[in-house]
Amino acid sequence: MENYPRSSLDAAFHALADPTRRAVVSRLTRGGPAPVKELAEPFDMGLPAFMKHLRVLEQDGLISSEKIGRVRTCRVNTERLAAAESWLSEQRELWQARTDRLAKYVETHMSGSIEDDA
16 A cells, blocks of 8 residues: 555545535536636635635645736646545555455355255
């Protein structure tokens, strides 16, 4: 299993723990870079509260932003997301292998006891 810097994964999952932040990352992943005003539109909160969410995402490395003139544009950091996705994939594979072994064990041991009962 690959070793990940713990602080990097912790930061990514901390940022993704909030549904607003997950929605922002999802929007940026699907639609590409976007200005803050556009990202904030779907949410029922004031701009200062929304900016706090963006700060968390930026501090934890999931997004970056750039201000040109009066417009701040955000973009997703795909490398940080890829690290989190890779960790999750490894966990999924681990649990899938365990589930497969359990299913095989049950099939092997239960088929004999079912035949004995018949």
